[in-house]
């Protein structure tokens with residue numbers, strides 16, 4: 292029986308996601324043995340710098356992709372939202388399993404609701420996407436950067452460093468946290484999720500046909516359609532962590548409804564558009580075109596130029 296080496300970052304969330312996916316493969320009767328090989332990525336080593344300042348998305352995947360090319364590993368389980376919009380030549384997404392909750396979770400000390408926080412309350416997030424959308428609802432909040440894994444962030448919250456924090460619901464649920472930890476789940480129309488949030492992407496070598504065929508068994512067609520629309524938007528907007536970018540698609544009987552958003556970091560300029568199509572690429576492209584036509588593309592270029600000086 293072929294032994295598949297699975298690469299994983301060594302964070303608790305990454306290892307949990309990897310183990311849960313391997314369990315699903317086993318339950319589907321996939322005829323392989325599995326061994327996990329832990330890989331430390333640049334993103335794991337940088338803890339105190341704002342991610343958007345040090346190069347964004349690629350940080351968590353580069354070392355893993357090198358290990359794939361070197362055949363040290365056969366596949367890796369990524370959070371889709373950490374994956375750049377274009378994969379290197381020779382690598383492929385073997386499957387996109389069913390999506391977890393895509394929403395952001397607002398967690399406050401004493402469960403004080405977002406609209407009931409005192410003026411100037413301190414909210415922790417390290418995501419420009421979350422902070423800019425939060426400022427649209429509560430412009431008075433004092434948003435401060437928070438880094439570290441889920442446990443670290445919760446500890447900082449409970450120690451009183453913050454009045455509230457925002458985390459992805461998917462990470463919390465996969466780690467086994469119960470819903471009562473969360474003060475409010477932010478609905479997607481008030482805080483549009485990150486591209487791919489809640490979804491996993493299984494990355495492998497494109498020429499490993501034997502593995503690709505087995506991975507395909509765990510593909511969730513609707514999640515894949517939705518994520519493809521979201522990632523087309525990301526690609527067309529030339530998205531990077533420097534600009535708040537968000538996107539979320541749902542699929543109903545083959546029809547994809549995709550909403551994309553770009554905003555300035557200060558949230559004084561926000562572009563949000565919707566497209567409906569049966570083709571995910573078209574859905575993503577139309578929203579990107581609409582937003583670009585209104586000045587969204589210039590906004591991205593401006594923010595990029597400013598952050599490079």
Ligand SMILES: NCc1[nH]cc(CCC(=O)O)c1CC(=O)O
Nearest residue numbers: 370372458459461462488489490
């Ligand atoms: N940015 C890190 C990251 N990448 C994926 C998740 C959670 C799981 C997911 O979104 O699929 C998280 C944590 C968070 O944003 O709270």
